[in-house]
Amino acid sequence: MxxxxxxxxxxxxxxxxxxxxxxxxxxxxxxxxxxxxxxxxxxxxxxxxxxxxxxxxxxxxxxxxxxxxxxxxxxxxxxxxxxxxxxxxxxxxxxxxxxxxxxxxxxxxxxxxxxxxxxxxxxxxxxxxxxxxxxxxxxxxxxxxxxxxxxxxxxxxxxxxxxxxxxxxxxxxxxxxxxxxxxxxxxxxxxxAVHTTDARTAEMCKLVENASRDASIAFANEISMLCVKWGIDPEALIGLANRHPRVRIMEPGPGVGGHCIPVDPWFLVASAPEDTALIQAARKTNERKTEWVLERIKKAACRFENPVFACLGLAYKPNVNDLRESPAVKIAGKLCSMKNGEVRIVEPNIDRLCPPLSALPNCRLVSLEEALKEANVVALLTRHREFEGIERRISAETLFVDPNGIIRAGTRKAGEATP
Ligand SMILES: NC(=O)c1ccc[n+]([C@@H]2O[C@H](COP(=O)([O-])OP(=O)(O)OC[C@H]3O[C@@H](n4cnc5c(N)ncnc54)[C@H](O)[C@@H]3O)[C@@H](O)[C@H]2O)c1
Known part of the structure; x- marks a missing residue:
């Protein structure tokens, strides 16, 4: 054909x-x-x-x-x-x-x-x-x-x-x-299988699939913020809750990105703003989570006069090069707009920065080694495979912020070899 x-x-x-x-x-x-x-x-x-x-x-x-x-x-x-x-x-x-x-x-x-x-x-x-x-x-x-x-x-x-x-x-x-x-x-x-229906049902089916994922992630993100408030590790908590045979909480992170999940629920909202309270709340929670992680990274930087941030990962999810609607891009951009501060980006899946980050004088794409050497605060924003075990490579003078905004001090002593 x-x-x-x-x-x-x-x-x-x-x-x-x-x-x-x-x-x-x-x-x-x-x-x-x-x-x-x-x-x-x-x-x-x-x-x-x-x-x-x-x-x-x-x-x-x-x-x-x-x-x-x-x-x-x-x-x-x-x-x-x-x-x-x-x-x-x-x-x-x-x-x-x-x-x-x-x-x-x-x-x-x-x-x-x-x-x-x-x-x-x-x-x-x-x-x-x-x-x-x-x-x-x-x-x-x-x-x-x-x-x-x-x-x-x-x-x-x-x-x-x-x-x-x-x-x-x-x-x-x-x-x-x-x-x-x-x-x-x-x-x-x-x-x-190819399932047949009418055009409107097929259109709504796609929108509902993504709104459903957005709501599930929003629940995990909300729980993760409460956990941090109470000093509980969200990943450990969710792991335990998911041992219940009928509970399946998703993985929280710094927000939701990509061309679909943060976008498609709005198509439903626009068609009936008064009947989509839950879908709107999920969107707002996931957007809030990005702001919240940003606030935690800034909090980690308080003790440094001119902090150097290392943002690890820009893509909206691990091991892809898709930066669309990525929470990591939003966080990196806002760190660049702070009065003091330099931002080093490590994104193994791209070879140059795109606007708006490429236009910012205090933002550079660097290697992981360079970023770890220079940074006061290392923020893991996307769990790419290249960053596995990264906590163990961070020096004791550096603060580490994970994708849920948990702040920890690095563990590697001066002169100690990286694993
Ligand atoms: N990326 C995903 O994972 C994914 C998943 C499911 C659904 N979708 C949906 O699929 C659609 C396409 O998404 P995508 O991610 O491939 O977008 P994309 O931005 O990667 O690609 C779209 C392409 O269309 C081209 N284009 C724009 N107007 C055109 C025109 N009039 N004629 C010919 N080409 C034109 C653009 O130049 C671009 O290359 C969107 O509606 C998206 O929501 C995407």
């Missing part, structure tokens, strides 16, 4: 490569020239295991063609960003632009799938938008002659290629025919 994938980011590129591997002829469309250039040159940074090699192979065999423009296809997949703006409403402009760019090429019998996470009702709205632009694609009763469905992504960064195939999918069309058409397309390469 000819497939056109719009948006070649964290989701779209692995998806396009997977479709190409399954024998489809894929056109990968992106509005970013640098994304297209990197794909054409096979210069694909990132930590998605084997994605670089697969994408290079698909491009060189001609099965995946990078392009700045859409062309005719049997299936159009939209995987463009859906951020929230200041007012905490979904910005659908990328989805609208993508759909508009498809419109001149759409033909009766084609399938449009929105993979981007969207507010409830968006797939129907996009189908209507296409019909407005292409009234020739309406039946005499005004029904679209094309198929349109939503199939949300559930993949875990770091395991995307594997999970695109293995994880169950939810597919919901604007009508039963669209649902069946999309489900049969996905069944061609998904080994997990």
């Amino acid at each position: 000819n497939v056109c994938v719009l948006g070649l980011g964290y989701i779209g590129l692995p998806f396009a490569a997977l479709l190409a591997r399954h024998g489809h002829s894929v056109r990968g469309v992106d509005t970013s020239e640098s994304v297209l250039r990197a794909l054409r040159l096979g210069n694909l940074p990132g930590l998605e295991p084997s994605l670089g090699a697969l994408a290079r192979e698909c491009v060189s065999s001609g099965r995946l063609v990078p392009s700045g423009s859409v062309s005719r296809a049997d299936v159009f997949i939209v995987a463009v960003p859906t951020p929230v703006r200041e007012v905490r409403k979904a910005d659908l402009s990328f989805v609208e632009q993508a759909v508009d760019s498809i419109s001149p090429f759409l033909e009766a019998g084609n399938l449009l799938v929105i993979e981007s996470t969207v507010p409830v009702g968006t797939t129907e709205k996009m189908a209507s938008r296409l019909l407005e632009k292409r009234p020739d694609l309406a039946s005499p009763e005004g029904r679209p002659l094309f198929f349109a469905a939503h199939c949300p992504e559930r993949v875990l960064p770091g395991k995307i290629l594997e999970e695109l195939v293995e994880v169950d999918r939810v597919v919901g069309g604007i009508d039963p025919e669209s649902t069946e058409k999309a489900a049969s397309f996905y069944r061609g390469f998904v080994r997990g």
Whole structure:
């Protein structure tokens, strides 16, 4: 089949490569020239295991063609960003632009799938938008002659290629025919079950999954703040509570980041602010936890006149290079804005700082060794594998703050070798 994938980011590129591997002829469309250039040159940074090699192979065999423009296809997949703006409403402009760019090429019998996470009702709205632009694609009763469905992504960064195939999918069309058409397309390469429903349920399902995770993490984060107040180790406490056969508390940390969990719950809130008190409270608790950890790091620095901070990790979760909405980036930025103080960043998964941190004169990306040598306060913000056992490498004159804001003195004596 000819497939056109719009948006070649964290989701779209692995998806396009997977479709190409399954024998489809894929056109990968992106509005970013640098994304297209990197794909054409096979210069694909990132930590998605084997994605670089697969994408290079698909491009060189001609099965995946990078392009700045859409062309005719049997299936159009939209995987463009859906951020929230200041007012905490979904910005659908990328989805609208993508759909508009498809419109001149759409033909009766084609399938449009929105993979981007969207507010409830968006797939129907996009189908209507296409019909407005292409009234020739309406039946005499005004029904679209094309198929349109939503199939949300559930993949875990770091395991995307594997999970695109293995994880169950939810597919919901604007009508039963669209649902069946999309489900049969996905069944061609998904080994997990493909569950069928309508478009609105599929849209809400994705939003609820992420709101549920946000609420669970908020509970762990709230508990962790109480623990620190009472001198209790939150991780030990949660470990004990989870020995109960029906309790499963998640791991607390410095907040919640990434493109999904801190963003998608707002799509639900915006649709019904008065009926989403719990979802809003979870968001606020997770945002508060970031501020709280920042206050603890500042507290650790009180005794130093011009403190040097080492922030270990910027990514929003361990062992990925994704800095989007990362609490660690927010904390590092706020430490840089203190009157006195220097910030050393250690992030093994990037090779240079991006704005806003790159523009700050007191912020530098350094090696772990350099950071440990210079820092008065070491804050572990992301538990990357490179930082395992880091507490034992911190000198006795240095304070260590863990991802839950617990402050400890380092243990390594002067001159003692690092383990
Ligand atoms: N990253 C994840 O782990 C994840 C997981 C599940 C769902 N999602 C959802 O998938 C969608 C895409 O997320 P992502 O992380 O891949 O985003 P991304 O920012 O990594 O990539 C999006 C790409 O789309 C391109 N783009 C923007 N407008 C375009 C247009 N009109 N036509 C063609 N290309 C265009 C951008 O240049 C960019 O390269 C979002 O809705 C997100 O919420 C992401």
